[in-house]
Each structure stands twice: as structure tokens, then as C-alpha cells.
Amino acid sequence: MVNLLIKILGGGGEVGRMAIFVKDTAMDKGFLFDYGVNFDENDRPVMPGHVRPRDIMAVFLSHSHLDHCGALPSLYVTSPPPVYATPLTLELADIMFKDAIKLSGYYLPYEDEEIKAVFDHAIPITYGEDVDLTSDVRAYFLNAGHVPGSMITVLEVNGARVVFTGDFNLAPSNLLRGADLSNIPKDVDVVIMEGTYVMNTHPPREEVEREFIRVIRETVESGGSVLIPVLTIGRAQEILITLYKNGIDYPIIVDGLARIANQVVAKYPHYLADPGLYVKAVESSLEVTADYQRRSLTKEPVIIVSPAGMLKGGAAVYYLKRLGRDRKNAVILTSYQAPNTPGFELLTRGRTFIDKSEVVLEAKLYWFDFSSHSGRAELEAFIRHFNPDTRIFLVHTEAIKAFQFLDRLRDKYGIDNVHVPINDEGILISIKR
Numbered sequence: 001m002v003n004l005l006i007k008i009l010g011g012g013g014e015v016g017r018m019a020i021f022v023k024d025t026a027m028d029k030g031f032l033f034d035y036g037v038n039f040d041e042n043d044r045p046v047m048p049g050h051v052r053p054r055d056i057m058a059v060f061l062s063h064s065h066l067d068h069c070g071a072l073p074s075l076y077v078t079s080p081p082p083v084y085a086t087p088l089t090l091e092l093a094d095i096m097f098k099d100a101i102k103l104s105g106y107y108l109p110y111e112d113e114e115i116k117a118v119f120d121h122a123i124p125i126t127y128g129e130d131v132d133l134t135s136d137v138r139a140y141f142l143n144a145g146h147v148p149g150s151m152i153t154v155l156e157v158n159g160a161r162v163v164f165t166g167d168f169n170l171a172p173s174n175l176l177r178g179a180d181l182s183n184i185p186k187d188v189d190v191v192i193m194e195g196t197y198v199m200n201t202h203p204p205r206e207e208v209e210r211e212f213i214r215v216i217r218e219t220v221e222s223g224g225s226v227l228i229p230v231l232t233i234g235r236a237q238e239i240l241i242t243l244y245k246n247g248i249d250y251p252i253i254v255d256g257l258a259r260i261a262n263q264v265v266a267k268y269p270h271y272l273a274d275p276g277l278y279v280k281a282v283e284s285s286l287e288v289t290a291d292y293q294r295r296s297l298t299k300e301p302v303i304i305v306s307p308a309g310m311l312k313g314g315a316a317v318y319y320l321k322r323l324g325r326d327r328k329n330a331v332i333l334t335s336y337q338a339p340n341t342p343g344f345e346l347l348t349r350g351r352t353f354i355d356k357s358e359v360v361l362e363a364k365l366y367w368f369d370f371s372s373h374s375g376r377a378e379l380e381a382f383i384r385h386f387n388p389d390t391r392i393f394l395v396h397t398e399a400i401k402a403f404q405f406l407d408r409l410r411d412k413y414g415i416d417n418v419h420v421p422i423n424d425e426g427i428l429i430s431i432k433r
């Protein structure tokens with residue numbers, strides 16, 4: 001008999017702030033899956049629940065988005081635990097930690113020294129590799145299909161098997177192969193999975209892409225420029241490939257942190273669905289690094305790809321102020337827009353406040369679903385993959401939607417092994433061996 005304690009430190013009934021602690025109660029130390037942070041509307045970090053570093057045998061870091069890694073350096077003050085992640089995740093996380101400090105450093109409980117300590121204790125892994133932590137603990141890692149370098153972890157502790165998905169996507173994109181369900185065993189004991197889009201069905205990617213390209217062509221061919229705000233990691237690279245693949249032959253400008261992320265991803269081409277295509281897409285784009293370059297842009301039609309994806313800061317804000325006043329131009333949002341962000345306000349009201357001054361949008365505004373998360377159909381397929389006695393925990397999800405999803409699972413498939421935990425909840429599970 002193995003008794004596993006699962007402690008929800010973050011991501012319980014909320015999207016983001018992923019942090020789950022799992023421990024065999026017969027052992028001294030446990031395992032931490034992600035340690036992410038969310039930011040409130042004043043850019044103040046909302047930290048996950050506390051865990052003592054000396055109680056952690058290993059951290060498994062699923063990917064480099066701040067809602068999964070942003071609190072990690074705070075654990076690297078005393079008794080630092082080893083952290084397992086892909087080398088690409090580690091390198092991208094470094095960029096994100098430093099950006100978090102720039103954004104809200106005063107409120108973050110770590111500095112450059114702790115960030116450095118994370119990397120001093122990092123253990124790079126490869127997909128498919130079996131890692132023995134002790135004679136009774138082993139883990140292996142699979143492509144999660146979410147962003148370059150993202151991983152799903154399969155952990156075995158004294159014979160009990162736990163799957164942690166992080167953010168994952170079963171569907172392929174231009175950038176990545178989808179996560180491969182056939183590599184995940186059906187007879188695991190515990191699954192901890194994300195459910196960002198439990199009640200959303202993503203439209204077919206080809207349709208989204210066709211319409212996206214049509215809008216871009218229409219805009220540049222009639223003399224306008226296009227601003228595409230993107231997430232630094234994942235979306236920036238996906239958009240660049242999509243533009244290149246569709247033969248857009250107007251200048252494509254990349255600005256802000258996306259430039260750096262693009263170069264880091266290019267060092268690890270084997271994570272990508274089509275490395276050759278990616279390299280060509282990056283090489284054919286123009287990087288902006290200085291203000292004089294920025295100022296001289298947009299006299300001719302250009303396409304600008306820049307963070308932040310929700311227009312919360314980043315170079316995209318500068319371009320929004322410049323391009324937003326002219327109705328010839330277009331702004332194309334490509335990711336989820338959280339309430340209270342400038343992107344959300346533009347979508348709902350056509351105007352927003354940036355740096356306390358009002359921006360009224362004259363340019364055309366579009367939103368396209370380029371999601372890198374599994375939609376409802378994929379989440380259902382994932383859940384149905386496992387044996388009926390597998391205990392499934394749905395996290396990184398809005399509670400109301402998650403409960404609607406549970407009803408649907410029960411009615412449609414007779415599935416009742418899925419639980420939506422809340423933050424600070426501790427669940428004890430006995431597993432017969």
C-alpha cells in the first residue's frame with residue numbers, strides 16, 4: 001500500500017499559478033510539480049502556497065510560462081532542491097524570471113542571486129529519457145505540445161504512478177507536434193491535468209489561419225500596417241511560421257522579448273515540428289533593437305509581431321499608440337485576453353487606458369483563436385484514455401466551467417473519476433500495490 005498526499009498549492013479552481021506538491025507519506029520528502037505565479041491588475045505577484053524547500057526531493061518544471069515557473073526562484077534560498085526540465089525550458093525560464101523582476105521586482109521574493117541558484121541546481125532532461133532519482137523513484141518525460149520545450153511528467157514513487165500534464169495540447173500546430181497520448185500508460189494511479197478550455201471547442205486551425213492571412217493581406221494591400229501582439233514564448237514563434245508558410249512578402253518586424261525567445265528556440269530545433277521552416281521564418285523577419293529603427297517604421301505597410309500578448313506593456317504598446325489612430329491599420333490579437341487587460345478592454349469597449357492616457361482605437365481590431373491548449377474534445381479524449389479507477393484531478397481551470405464539464409462527462413460517458421480540487425486542499429490517496 002502506498003499513501004500519496006496531494007497538496008494543491010496553486011491552480012485549484014483558477015487558471016494559472018500552477019503548483020502541486022505530491023508526497024508518499026512514508027517518505028521524508030516529496031515532489032513539486034511547477035511553482036507558478038499569477039499577477040493581479042496592478043502587476044503584483046500572487047504567489048502559490050508555501051512549501052519548505054527541505055521537504056522537496058525534486059521539482060519538475062513543465063514549461064517556461066510564468067504561471068508555471070514564476071515563483072520557483074523563491075525556493076532557492078536554503079536547501080535548494082534539484083529541478084528537472086528540458087534545456088529549452090530552463091533557458092526560456094531565465095528570460096521570463098528577469099522579465100518578471102523588471103515588471104514587478106519590488107514585490108517578488110527573489111532576486112538575481114536566487115535565479116542563478118535555480119540554474120545551479122537544474123538537471124536538463126530529454127523526452128523519453130528514464131531518470132532514476134532513487135532506487136524507488138523514477139520519472140520520465142514526454143512532449144506536451146504546448147510551447148517549445150514543454151513536458152508531461154510520468155513519476156513513479158514506490159510503484160505508484162502519477163502523471164502531471166502542465167499545460168498541454170494534443171492537437172498539432174505549425175510550430176509543434178501535439179502531445180502523443182499513445183506514449184502515456186493507461187493504468188496510472190493519479191493524473192493531475194490542466195483544464196483551461198474545458199468548455200471551449202477550438203475552431204479548425206486551417207480555418208483560423210485562412211481568415212488570419214486574409215485579414216493581413218487585405219490590410220497591407222490597401223496600404224495599412226498590422227500589429228500582432230503575441231505571447232513571448234510559443235505564440236510569437238507560431239505566428240512567424242504561419243506568416244512565412246503562407247508567403248506573406250511584406251516586411252515582418254519582430255520586437256521586444258520575442259526577438260530573444262526566437263533566437264533561444266532556434267538553438268533547439270529538434271523540439272519543433274518543422275525546424276527548417278522555423279529557421280527560415282526567423283531569418284526572413286527583421287529584428288528591431290533600437291528606438292531610431294522603431295521610429296522609422298510604418299511609413300510603408302509592415303507587419304509587427306511583438307509582446308505583450310494582452311497589451312500589458314512591452315513594445316506592442318508603443319506600436320498600438322502609433323498604429324491605433326489610423327483606420328487603414330489593423331490590430332490582431334492572437335491569445336486569451338484576461339479581464340482588466342488593455343487587450344480585453346479594446347475588444348469589449350474599443351478603448352483602453354495605457355499609462356493613464358486613453359487610447360481610442362480607430363484601426364480595425366480582430367481576435368483569432370491560436371490557442372496552444374487542448375480544447376474540450378482533446379481534454380475528453382485525454383480523460384477517456386485512462387482506466388476508470390485512475391484518480392484524475394482537474395486544475396488550472398475556472399471552477400464554474402470545470403463543474404459544468406464534470407456534469408457533461410457524467411452524462412455523456414458515465415465518467416465519475418474526475419475531481420476539481422480547490423487551493424490549499426490536501427487529498428490522501430491509498431494505492432494498493
Ligand SMILES: [Zn+2]
Pocket residue numbers: 016018065067068167396
Ligand atoms: Zn498555464
Ligand SMILES: [Zn+2]
Pocket residue numbers: 063065146167
Ligand atoms: Zn503555458
